[in-house]
Amino acid sequence: MTGTLISLISIVIGIISANIFGKFYENYTFGFKGNTLIGVFGSVLLIKTFGRLGFDPWSIMNDGDFDAFRLAINLLVSALGGVLGLLLAKKIYLKLNK
Template sequence: MTETLISLISILLGIIGAILMGFTFKKYSFGLVGNTISGVFGSIFFIKFFGRLGFSPTFIVENSTFNVSLLILNCIVSFFGGVLGLLLIKIIDFKMNKKAAN
């Protein structure tokens, strides 16, 4: 697996996390397209932000070896990054609509 493939898998897991969150909790949903976009950005943000701790795709395939435990950690962070990305966008949407109503 290359770093690019690991990054794409991470983004896919972020999308799945956001879509599942929107499907499970309807009040947090922005529809399929909105959930997908928030999952992509949430996943990318969390992997870039927390990946510096040592589980970014670069560290997973470092020195031509493959570290499975770092890949699992990367996948978990990507999934929850998509979920938290959707929550953050919903909070921003709520605050903006609240100010517009006043």
């Protein structure tokens, strides 16, 4: 597994988590396209921020070794980023449309 593949999997996890959260909580949805975009950006933002602590894809593939614990943390943070991105976008949307 390469760092690029891990990055792509993280982004897909963010997309899936944002769409599933939007499906279960109808108040926070922006439709499929909106949830997908927010999932991508929320996931990337949180992964980039959290990756500075050593959970970025290239740290997971440290010199050819594979660290499953770091991958699990990376995927969990990616899913959390998709959900938090959706919550933040809805909060901003409601503030601007008051």
